[in-house]
Amino acid sequence: MSTVLRRTSNSVAPKVPLAESMRLFFRLRPAAFATILTVVMLAINIAVQPHFGPVQQLAAFAPIALAAMATAAAVIGGGIDLSISAQMTFASILLVGYLTPAGLGGYIAIPILLVVGAVLGTLNGLLAVVLRLPPIVASLASMFILAGINLRLAPTPVILFDGWVLNLASQVWFIPGALLTIGVPLALWSFFVRTAFGRNLYAIGGNDATAFSAGVNVGLIRVASYAIGGVIAAVGGIALTALVSSADASTSSSYVIGAITAIALGGIVITGGRGGLLGAVAGAAVIFLVQNMLTLFNVSQVWLNLVFGALLLFAVITGSIIAAPRKENNS
Amino acid sequence: MDAKLRAPEAKTHRSEPGGVLLDVQSLSKRFGPTVAVRDASFSIRAGEVHALVGENGSGKSTLVKILSGIHAPNSGEISVDGTRFKSFTSPRASQAAGIVTVFQEVLSVGSRTVLDNLWLGADGSFTTKVRKTDKAKRAQKILAELLEHPPRLDSRVEDLSLSDRQVCSIARALLRNPRVLILDEATSALDYDSRSRLFRVVKRLCAEGVGVMLITHRMDEIEEIGDRITVLRSGITVGTVDDEKWTTEQLVVMMTGSDHLAPAAARVETREHVTDAPVVLETRGLSLAPGQAPIDVQIRAGELVGLAGLEGQGQDVFLKSLAGLGNVSGDVVRTEGDREAVISNRENAHSKRIAYVPRERRGESLFEWMSILDNFSIATVNEDVRGGFLSPRAAARRFSDYVSRLSIKTGNTTNAITTLSGGNQQKVIIARWLATKPEILLLNDPTRGIDINAKRDLYRLLGELTAEGMAVVMLSTEVDEHVELMDRVLVFDDFECTHEFHHMDLTRQGLVASFFGKDSRDEHGLAQNQ
Numbered sequence: 001m002s003t004v005l006r007r008t009s010n011s012v013a014p015k016v017p018l019a020e021s022m023r024l025f026f027r028l029r030p031a032a033f034a035t036i037l038t039v040v041m042l043a044i045n046i047a048v049q050p051h052f053g054p055v056q057q058l059a060a061f062a063p064i065a066l067a068a069m070a071t072a073a074a075v076i077g078g079g080i081d082l083s084i085s086a087q088m089t090f091a092s093i094l095l096v097g098y099l100t101p102a103g104l105g106g107y108i109a110i111p112i113l114l115v116v117g118a119v120l121g122t123l124n125g126l127l128a129v130v131l132r133l134p135p136i137v138a139s140l141a142s143m144f145i146l147a148g149i150n151l152r153l154a155p156t157p158v159i160l161f162d163g164w165v166l167n168l169a170s171q172v173w174f175i176p177g178a179l180l181t182i183g184v185p186l187a188l189w190s191f192f193v194r195t196a197f198g199r200n201l202y203a204i205g206g207n208d209a210t211a212f213s214a215g216v217n218v219g220l221i222r223v224a225s226y227a228i229g230g231v232i233a234a235v236g237g238i239a240l241t242a243l244v245s246s247a248d249a250s251t252s253s254s255y256v257i258g259a260i261t262a263i264a265l266g267g268i269v270i271t272g273g274r275g276g277l278l279g280a281v282a283g284a285a286v287i288f289l290v291q292n293m294l295t296l297f298n299v300s301q302v303w304l305n306l307v308f309g310a311l312l313l314f315a316v317i318t319g320s321i322i323a324a325p326r327k328e329n330n331s
Numbered sequence: 332m333d334a335k336l337r338a339p340e341a342k343t344h345r346s347e348p349g350g351v352l353l354d355v356q357s358l359s360k361r362f363g364p365t366v367a368v369r370d371a372s373f374s375i376r377a378g379e380v381h382a383l384v385g386e387n388g389s390g391k392s393t394l395v396k397i398l399s400g401i402h403a404p405n406s407g408e409i410s411v412d413g414t415r416f417k418s419f420t421s422p423r424a425s426q427a428a429g430i431v432t433v434f435q436e437v438l439s440v441g442s443r444t445v446l447d448n449l450w451l452g453a454d455g456s457f458t459t460k461v462r463k464t465d466k467a468k469r470a471q472k473i474l475a476e477l478l479e480h481p482p483r484l485d486s487r488v489e490d491l492s493l494s495d496r497q498v499c500s501i502a503r504a505l506l507r508n509p510r511v512l513i514l515d516e517a518t519s520a521l522d523y524d525s526r527s528r529l530f531r532v533v534k535r536l537c538a539e540g541v542g543v544m545l546i547t548h549r550m551d552e553i554e555e556i557g558d559r560i561t562v563l564r565s566g567i568t569v570g571t572v573d574d575e576k577w578t579t580e581q582l583v584v585m586m587t588g589s590d591h592l593a594p595a596a597a598r599v600e601t602r603e604h605v606t607d608a609p610v611v612l613e614t615r616g617l618s619l620a621p622g623q624a625p626i627d628v629q630i631r632a633g634e635l636v637g638l639a640g641l642e643g644q645g646q647d648v649f650l651k652s653l654a655g656l657g658n659v660s661g662d663v664v665r666t667e668g669d670r671e672a673v674i675s676n677r678e679n680a681h682s683k684r685i686a687y688v689p690r691e692r693r694g695e696s697l698f699e700w701m702s703i704l705d706n707f708s709i710a711t712v713n714e715d716v717r718g719g720f721l722s723p724r725a726a727a728r729r730f731s732d733y734v735s736r737l738s739i740k741t742g743n744t745t746n747a748i749t750t751l752s753g754g755n756q757q758k759v760i761i762a763r764w765l766a767t768k769p770e771i772l773l774l775n776d777p778t779r780g781i782d783i784n785a786k787r788d789l790y791r792l793l794g795e796l797t798a799e800g801m802a803v804v805m806l807s808t809e810v811d812e813h814v815e816l817m818d819r820v821l822v823f824d825d826f827e828c829t830h831e832f833h834h835m836d837l838t839r840q841g842l843v844a845s846f847f848g849k850d851s852r853d854e855h856g857l858a859q860n861q
Contacts, residue, residue: 195457196457196458197456197457200456202442202443203443203451206440206441206443207441210438210439210440211440212422213399213401213432214422214438214452215453216423216451216452217421217423217456221456269442273442
């Protein structure tokens with residue numbers, strides 16, 4: 001088997017069965033599967049719903065998309081951050097409840113929130129890297145801590161009456177606001193992955209022992225991936241504020257399960273090293289559209305969790321089939 | 332590779348051939364109470380291939396890890412090209428000093444491309460140090476030198492064969508322009524062609540003034556490219572062989588020492604060696620790895636059989652397959668009188684009275700949070716049921732027999748098992764399996780990391796058990812145990828059983844020499860393995 005394998009890797013036209021070549025196609029394009037699902041479901045949505053308003057729908061989609069992207073950043077580097085949803089809510093409360101009353105609600109709020117997001121992400125990263133806590137437990141703890149802080153900071157929802165943030169729910173100039181909140185991090189990410197940092201990030205996610213012995217600073221890169229997640233979560237907080245025109249501590253854990261499901265659907269392997277943020281967006285789109293469809297067909301929300309669970313199972317199974325390397329006998 | 336492709340600083344610092352490149356002075360490293368490296372001193376000259384040899388557990392890997400910046404030594408000094416270091420704080424620091432290592436375990440990031448793997452770690456955390464076009468060009472060049480059919484640079488490493496993956500990690504090391512290249516058993520995963528090509532590259536590097544440290548257990552490799560040989564025994568560098576006319580025997584004497592290292596293995600009991608007892612277990616055409624020669628072995632009641640060889644040569648797989656845990660071809664057959672049964676899984680091994688004591692106490696055997704008594708009774712818990720409930724008294728009664736028989740030093744048996752010493756923990760584990768009343772006991776390196784007295788107790792127990800007719804198969808990494816204890820020793824090499832010694836033929840040197848035996852590893856056998 002292995003000798004055959006080595007020959008095919010360099011011969012001109014190896015004969016690959018259809019199933020195998022499809023698997024290869026999806027493996028090299030982890031986002032493709034979720035993208036195809038998204039297109040299909042979008043078509044159904046638009047067909048069934050004549051008043052499908054793209055701008056409003058995008059605004060409603062932005063928080064889950066950004067939650068998935070933020071979670072994906074740490075997951076790709078071999079960690080996981082369950083506190084993303086709480087971080088988003090924290091950013092939202094900070095913006096509506098504190099920065100706006102203090103007169104800092106203008107564009108100056110953007111760099112402040114992003115820096116705060118980076119700091120929160122870094123703290124989570126340090127818990128996992130420096131204290132060597134299992135990342136799932138460490139970030140679960142920080143999720144609860146942040147949720148508690150959020151509740152203390154905003155015991156009741158705080159309404160946002162005006163400001164640039166609200167434009168993000170509709171249009172900024174002629175661009176749908178959600179395209180900005182999703183698009184800018186996505187564009188920055190696609191730049192990031194082409195840098196040395198991006199390559200190191202995927203390497204430590206794929207095999208941190210190898211990366212370490214090859215001289216990569218595993219700890220630094222992993223903390224940085226959490227920090228990036230924190231920044232994206234801050235953007236998500238802004239998008240969330242735009243959608244609901246308020247800050248509400250009860251959203252602290254709203255996007256945890258959705259985000260994990262989305263990244264699994266989007267071809268991001270939960271153990272790290274595979275997939276990208278585009279996949280996270282596509283995965284989030286599938287979830288969002290499924291949710292939409294359930295409402296559309298008057299299916300009770302009771303079924304929502306069941307559908308999420310089934311989707312997640314489906315995603316993980318197909319993902320592991322796609323990601324499995326070709327078998328070798330003597331390894 | 333021509334000089335202009337090398338980084339300029341690497342070229343200016345290169346020493347003239349013959350000068351000392353790497354000098355190691357009295358390094359030592361302890362892990363808790365265990366001393367892995369006691370006193371290691373040697374030097375590597377520019378342009379030489381310096382082999383490092385030693386038995387299992389002699390400290391080779393620890394030494395390599397110190398030089399690679401993975402472990403920090405407790406004492407000693409390393410100097411590279413005149414620059415002195417107390418230790419390297421990370422692999423990156425050691426690489427910056429010019430030491431690059433290829434490890435035995437094939438280290439690659441499967442999900443990334445060949446190109447990314449080859450340049451892994453060469454860039455900074457956030458900045459690119461080598462231009463993209465240079466990367467591709469130099470990667471292509473080094474792969475072409477190492478492989479007849481190099482893989483595409485954009486193919487994923489997980490799709491390559493094991494040998495090609497190892498070639499990628501070798502190429503990664505070479506692209507760092509090492510001044511000292513350490514090959515730590517790096518050839519064991521390579522196929523024959525890649526190995527010869529690697530040796531050609533090594534010779535070229537030596538001609539360019541690189542010092543190469545070769546860790547291998549294959550004497551033919553040392554014969555082929557080695558210049559000097561340093562021998563490590565129990566963490567001490569016992570000497571460097573400068574002479575070209577060294578012999579395997581000479582090295583084996585140095586590796587094993589003239590006197591016994593572990594007098595603890597001296598047998599307390601002298602027993603008669605069984606020859607005509609009934610066969611209780613046999614293997615028929617058992618092949619431990621695809622393409623490897625089948626093994627036919629018969630084990631008799633009352634026999635104590637040792638499994639020996641260098642680490643990872645298949646003895647572990649063999650032992651596990653006797654316990655029904657192996658993924659091998661061929662049959663393990665349990666014979667009881669006229670009846671025969673094929674052992675294919677753990678459950679029927681258990682029901683056929685075969686007990687297996689795994690290698691790792693932590694992880695494979697111990698329930699660290701449970702009491703001594705619970706750890707003992709877990710495999711035979713049904714015997715303690717009284718009226719539907721577990722009776723701790725019944726368990727304690729059963730356990731007390733074994734406490735005296737194995738001389739287990741326990742306080743209160745309801746204390747956590749972790750309150751016991753390693754040796755006593757091991758005794759409890761063995762008691763656990765003896766309580767299943769096995770007729771065949773399989774032990775996977777049971778004396779590893781336990782003190783001398785506990786070892787003695789264990790040896791005495793094994794003598795008693797076999798005298799009662801139990802067959803014992805024991806994997807051991809200690810040569811003395813084989814020589815002093817066993818009725819018969821099977822030596823494994825490259826997933827084949829290459830030698831069989833009976834008690835009267837056993838000598839330390841003969842046994843160790845058989846570990847390094849070349850006869851079974853001709854090129855044909857090797858090629859088949861790939």
